[in-house]
Amino acid sequence: xxxxxxxxxxxxxxxxxxxxxxxxxxxxxxxxxxxxxxxxxxxxxxxxxxxxxxxxxxxxxxxxxxxxxxxxxxxxxxxxxxxxxxxxxxxxxxxxxxxxxxxxxxxxxxxxxxxxxxxxxxxxxxxxxxxxxxxxxxxxxxxxxxxxxxxxxxxxxxxxxxxxxxxxxxxxxxxxxxxxxxxxxxxxxxxxxxxxxxxxxxxxxxxxxxxxxxxxxxxxxxxxxxxxxxxxxxxxxxxxxxxxxxxxxxxxxxxxxxxxxxxxxxxxxxxxxxxxxxxxxxxxxxxxxxxxxxxxxxxxxxxxxxxxxxxxxxxxxxxxxxxxxxxxxxxxxxxxxxxxxxxxxxxxxxxxxxxxxxxxxxxxxxxxxxxxxxxxxxxxxxxxxxxxxxxxxxxxxxxxxxxxxxxxxxxxxxxxxxxxxxxxxxxxxxxxxxxx
Numbered sequence: 018x019x020x021x022x023x024x025x026x027x028x029x030x031x032x033x034x035x036x037x038x039x040x041x042x043x044x045x046x047x048x049x050x051x052x053x054x055x056x057x058x059x060x061x062x063x064x065x066x067x068x069x070x071x072x073x074x075x076x077x078x079x080x081x082x083x084x085x086x087x088x089x090x091x092x093x094x095x096x097x098x099x100x101x102x103x104x105x106x107x108x109x110x111x112x113x114x115x116x117x118x119x120x121x122x123x124x125x126x127x128x129x130x131x132x133x134x135x136x137x138x139x140x141x142x143x144x145x146x147x148x149x150x151x152x153x154x155x156x157x158x159x160x161x162x163x164x165x166x167x168x169x170x171x172x173x174x175x176x177x178x179x180x181x182x183x184x185x186x187x188x189x190x191x192x193x194x195x196x197x198x199x200x201x202x203x204x205x206x207x208x209x210x211x212x213x214x215x216x217x218x219x220x221x222x223x224x225x226x227x228x229x230x231x232x233x234x235x236x237x238x239x240x241x242x243x244x245x246x247x248x249x250x251x252x253x254x255x256x257x258x259x260x261x262x263x264x265x266x267x268x269x270x271x272x273x274x275x276x277x278x279x280x281x282x283x284x285x286x287x288x289x290x291x292x293x294x295x296x297x298x299x300x301x302x303x304x305x306x307x308x309x310x311x312x313x314x315x316x317x318x319x320x321x322x323x324x325x326x327x328x329x330x331x332x333x334x335x336x337x338x339x340x341x342x343x344x345x346x347x348x349x350x351x352x353x354x355x356x357x358x359x360x361x362x363x364x365x366x367x368x369x370x371x372x373x374x375x376x377x378x379x380x381x382x383x384x385x386x387x388x389x390x391x392x393x394x395x396x397x398x399x400x401x402x403x404x405x406x407x408x409x410x411x412x413x414x415x416x417x418x419x420x421x422x423x424x425x426x427x428x429x430x431x432x433x434x435x436x437x438x439x440x441x442x443x444x445x446x447x448x449x450x451x452x453x
Contacts, residue, residue, distance in 0.1 A: 046227050047306045047307050049305070049362055051379075052359055053307075054078075054307055055076065055308055056307060056308070057072055060083070062082070062104040063100065063104070064107045065334055065336070066341065069108065071340050072313065073111035076355030076356065077113070077355075079114050079116055079309060080115055081116040081118065081266070081309045083118045084159075089148070090144050096147040105155060117158070118162065118163050119159055119161055120169070121171075125140075129171070131179075132182050133175060133182075141182065142186060145159075146189050150193060150194075157198070158199075159197060160200050161182070161187075162179065163203045164205035166204055174212070176212055179202065180221055184221060187221070187224025187225070200225055200227040202221070202228075204229070204230040204231060206234070210242075210246070217250070217253035218253065222250065222258070227262065227263045228246065228250060228262050228263065230262060230265065231264075231267060231311075235292075237295070237299060243262060246262055250262075262303075268310055269289045269293070270324070270327045271289065271323065272322065273321050274323075277321075280323070287346055289326075293310060294388075294413045296310075297351070299375075304363075312329075315331050316328070316332065318332055328345065349414040350414050353413060353414055353415035353438070362380060364379060364380050364385075365378050366378070367401075370432070374389075374432055375388075375391065376388075376389045376432075377389070384441070387438070387440075388437070388439075389430060389432055389436065389437055390433065390434060390435060398429055398431050400428070402426055403423045404426060405423050405425065406441060407423075408422075408439055410437055412437055
């Protein structure tokens, strides 16, 4: 297995991500172009050899990581960012951009509770100011906390306290580095519109460049929720500002334990790969410019612990081997999507089949592409109006490639739960009027 995939994956890394050099200093929310649109969560500042190469080889361009207050201010008023200097240098070698989460409480202030008093807010903002001064100009996206509507805002969620801190941090960042990206609130999987509405009423959209959420659900079911969030943003955003939604954390796991059967029933590595592709594709279809997968590697080896199996790669690190982690099917699903749709932008969902059928049209520098699947319990067949000729159909992990023939401008395509990618063999469709 590794000899085949080494050619496909690691050769790509050498040509696209292996050259050292500074990351592009882009101070703007990424576009929905596929080559800019995806990231991965990590939990380290000192990457092992080969890790960043492997992340970049999959096609990811963003890395999300906690920027921890208590780790960088251990003595009041003294800030040590050396571990993040190290991480930034590793990211830049592979043209990866950081999304750093400004979190959590610090035991030096209010025993580690979330900053909810003027004194602790000022201390937090002094720390933010030091960090922004130290790292400004490096294309960092700063995120305000992680899931403050859930268990990470201690002792309990507080909309007004979070909003006051978010505004204070926003003022600090805008004063010191007006062009730095600042996003939030990293809404938890419950997707509390009440929490968002309260934050928006309190004025956080004056400072946020994007609204970050963690959907954690079946991909297609997020579409109506995104619509509601967009309506709230439009209502409360300052005049003239367009503020997108970012999918800042979202993944799937599995467990053999009966206690988790209600949540992870039917999930395994193959289904995880399927859901990754559908999650990324649904987000693109909804104008979400950045989707970040949780998580990079498995957290352990216990088959019963669902927290151990969110990773794109398995837990064990293999020093000196290439690749250094064993990829799971989800890794190849990410890699295939980003290869098949590289440089493309979403155009529209083609109205074909039923409500359960998703046939998405993309357009890029080498022509048009289709990604297609169904959520129906049974496979479905749709007929595309398409120029006659030969087409290549690639499955979600890139392991199966078939040739289909379109006759009389029609091509029959069988849809399943697994997304597939359609393109012609030359890489560009011959008719600009294709599937208008």
